[in-house]
Amino acid sequence: xxxxxxxxxDFRNIDILFDRSGRRGAIEAALARLDAGETRExxxxxxxxxxxxxxxxxxxxxxxxxxxxGLSGSGKSTLLRAANRxxxxxxxxxxxxxxxxxLDIARCDGDxxxxxxxxxxxxxxxxxxxxxxxxxxxxxxxxxxxxxMAPSVRREIVEEKLALVGLSSWADAQVHELxxxxxxxxxxxxxFATDADILLMDEPFSALDPLIRRKLQDELMDLQxxxxxxxxxxxxxxxxxxxxxxxxxxxxxxxIVQTGTPGDITLRPIxxxxxxxxxxxxxxxxxxxxxxxxRFRDLPVRPDGLLDAGTIAIDQHAPTxxxxxxxxVMRACGEWEPGAVCIVPTHMSxxxxxxxxxxxxxxxxxxxxxxxxxxxxxxxxYQALSGERRRG
Amino acid sequence: xxAPEHWITAHKIPVGTAMAAVIDVVRHYGLGVFDAISDVVxxxxxxxxxxxxxxxxxxLVAVAIVGAWFLxxxxxxxxxxxxxxxxxxxxxxxxxxMATLSLILFSTLCCMVxxxxxxxxxxxxxxxxxxxHPILDLMQTLPTFxxxxxxxxxxxxxxxxxxxxxxxxxxxxxxxxxxMGIARxxxxxxxxxxxxxxxxxxxxxxxxxxxxxPLIQAGLTQCIMLSLSMVVIAALVGAGGLGVPVVRAxxxxxxxxxxxxxFVIVLLAIMxxxxxxxxxxAQ
Numbered sequence: 025x026x027x028x029x030x031x032x033x034d035f036r037n038i039d040i041l042f043d044r045s046g047r048r049g050a051i052e053a054a055l056a057r058l059d060a061g062e063t064r065e066x067x068x069x070x071x072x073x074x075x076x077x078x079x080x081x082x083x084x085x086x087x088x089x090x091x092x093x094g095l096s097g098s099g100k101s102t103l104l105r106a107a108n109r110x111x112x113x114x115x116x117x118x119x120x121x122x123x124x125x126x127l128d129i130a131r132c133d134g135d136x137x138x139x140x141x142x143x144x145x146x147x148x149x150x151x152x153x154x155x156x157x158x159x160x161x162x163x164x165x166x167x168x169x170x171x172x173m174a175p176s177v178r179r180e181i182v183e184e185k186l187a188l189v190g191l192s193s194w195a196d197a198q199v200h201e202l203x204x205x206x207x208x209x210x211x212x213x214x215x216f217a218t219d220a221d222i223l224l225m226d227e228p229f230s231a232l233d234p235l236i237r238r239k240l241q242d243e244l245m246d247l248q249x250x251x252x253x254x255x256x257x258x259x260x261x262x263x264x265x266x267x268x269x270x271x272x273x274x275x276x277x278x279x280i281v282q283t284g285t286p287g288d289i290t291l292r293p294i295x296x297x298x299x300x301x302x303x304x305x306x307x308x309x310x311x312x313x314x315x316x317x318x319r320f321r322d323l324p325v326r327p328d329g330l331l332d333a334g335t336i337a338i339d340q341h342a343p344t345x346x347x348x349x350x351x352x353v354m355r356a357c358g359e360w361e362p363g364a365v366c367i368v369p370t371h372m373s374x375x376x377x378x379x380x381x382x383x384x385x386x387x388x389x390x391x392x393x394x395x396x397x398x399x400x401x402x403x404x405x406y407q408a409l410s411g412e413r414r415r416g
Numbered sequence: 417x418x419a420p421e422h423w424i425t426a427h428k429i430p431v432g433t434a435m436a437a438v439i440d441v442v443r444h445y446g447l448g449v450f451d452a453i454s455d456v457v458x459x460x461x462x463x464x465x466x467x468x469x470x471x472x473x474x475x476l477v478a479v480a481i482v483g484a485w486f487l488x489x490x491x492x493x494x495x496x497x498x499x500x501x502x503x504x505x506x507x508x509x510x511x512x513x514m515a516t517l518s519l520i521l522f523s524t525l526c527c528m529v530x531x532x533x534x535x536x537x538x539x540x541x542x543x544x545x546x547x548x549h550p551i552l553d554l555m556q557t558l559p560t561f562x563x564x565x566x567x568x569x570x571x572x573x574x575x576x577x578x579x580x581x582x583x584x585x586x587x588x589x590x591x592x593x594x595x596m597g598i599a600r601x602x603x604x605x606x607x608x609x610x611x612x613x614x615x616x617x618x619x620x621x622x623x624x625x626x627x628x629x630p631l632i633q634a635g636l637t638q639c640i641m642l643s644l645s646m647v648v649i650a651a652l653v654g655a656g657g658l659g660v661p662v663v664r665a666x667x668x669x670x671x672x673x674x675x676x677x678x679f680v681i682v683l684l685a686i687m688x689x690x691x692x693x694x695x696x697x698a699q
């Protein structure tokens with residue numbers, strides 16, 4: 025949490041507990057046991073207190089999409105909802121930059137909280153949370169209406185946000201006339217309408233069909249390129265998290281297990297739990313050539329000085345490729361032609377590498393900064409597909 | 417030797433006398449208040465009846481038809497109202513119908529004014545709902561004649577005790593339905609309001625009440641029907657309206673008058689029910 029200058033939202037030592045017992049002092053007793061190192065189950069059984077989140081520290085940088093990942097009950101939604109105090113943290117601070125100063129959302133007074141919710145932090149819900157008796161237009165304008173903005177002023181903003189999500193022609197429709205995907209676009213437009221800089225998204229696409237879900241993910245990423253919001257996004261889907269997240273936080277039983285970029289998480293899982301998560305992702309779009317290629321330094325050298333990459337041999341110094349002692353043409357994958365060995369950049373995905381391997385009939389070479397650095401052959405591809413990943 | 421049950425009978429718990437004493441005290445100290453209520457409520461209800469009777473029946477029928485059209489836009493309903501009202505004129509029960517109508521409208525208005533806010537408050541405070549629940553049960557199950565007696569003592573003969581009894585009988589409906597409606601508003605909608613910075617008042621007016629509207633409307637319809645079922649009992653304590661010919665027919669064993677006024681009451685009930693029922697089923 026050292027890069028404070030660029031942090032828009034900062035969770036510090038957050039504990040969120042829910043008292044199911046109704047007894048006075050139950051929360052305090054639970055905190056004492058939590059500090060003594062007891063587990064969630066023990067505390068829950070002994071005191072009827074649910075530990076939602078324990079000791080969570082997370083900084084969300086301005087303009088990034090930070091994804092909270094975990095199984096159900098891992099506390100990811102609970103932590104998200106602390107950001108606008110739909111859940112009240114028992115201990116810890118939720119700091120939001122307010123001009124030059126910091127403001128603690130967990131402890132500010134009611135008026136300040138409402139002001140933050142109206143202008144700084146908007147939210148998108150899993151079940152959309154639209155008001156079914158209102159038209160699309162009036163749903164999008166809901167936040168502005170709560171601010172007391174006059175209908176005539178509101179209208180223009182609402183039109184603009186509806187155009188943003190591609191629903192201009194549906195402004196006067198009733199919510200129930202829309203499909204699930206369209207309803208969530210209304211939810212997005214409603215969140216954008218207040219021009220809040222922070223967006224909380226609580227599994228916004230989980231209730232949608234897979235096709236629609238992917239479409240909305242793409243749309244969200246397109247919008248994000250233009251709008252540059254700070255987004256905190258909850259998901260239980262590792263593929264979704266790797267696709268849209270610039271930073272991913274894995275949670276388990278109320279605690280943060282690992283925070284990092286998609287690369288950190290996939291290549292350097294901190295423990296078996298995270299590794300297990302990664303094992304269940306779809307590897308084709310997420311694993312990059314850099315992660316599974318064999319580096320030249322690991323290849324055996326033939327007596328004639330060439331690197332032995334199975335069906336082809338590579339002269340690292342020339343640089344040329346040889347098949348059965350005959351030179352073959354090398355082409356970057358954009359200009360590839362039949363008969364040539366394909367060269368791909370390090371950020372090429374596993375799926376794309378497979379396509380080039382299959383088309384060219386040769387192992388695929390990988391270049392970095394204009395230099396050939398590695399090769400992807402069948403063995404490397406199978407290894408990547410089977411989840412046996414190289415680390416480091 | 418005295419049998420145990422005789423001992424139990426000999427030591428009667430003074431439930432009845434206690435209630436009588438309470439009513440006595442209330443009457444003694446509250447006479448002015450009850451007289452005032454009696455005067456105001458009586459004047460309003462009777463005033464409404466007189467106003468309705470001042471309008472020529474056919475003009476009122478026309479107004480009802482136009483009103484029904486604008487409210488529901490259904491030819492079937494308009495036909496029902498037109499034929500129903502003409503039938504009432506034909507049978508010669510127009511004046512009684514107007515008296516009953518003003519009694520129902522006025523007591524329903526009172527019920528809604530009291531019931532909806534009470535329902536909202538009790539939905540927000542489960543403790544209050546717990547206290548209210550048995551009281552509402554008591555109001556609806558205690559035989560009507562029983563509380564007719566104290567209302568008679570407190571308010572005297574006439575329209576007012578009939579109306580008060582009607583309100584006591586009918587007001588649980590809007591309270592219960594409003595409470596149920598508000599309590600059933602999905603948590604996610606309220607959170608959507610909170611997340612966008614709504615105040616408690618904004619959540620009530622912009623989320624809870626609109627979401628509960630179908631049930632509140634059902635409460636209104638129920639309230640009207642319950643009020644209508646009280647017209648005969650109200651007539652016993654001197655309220656005017658369609659109950660009067662029923663009571664008279666009962667006393668003089670006139671089958672024809674009994675059925676005539678009975679049919680008119682049923683007809684009125686059907687017309688009011690169709691008018692108030694919500695247009696589309698709640699989602």
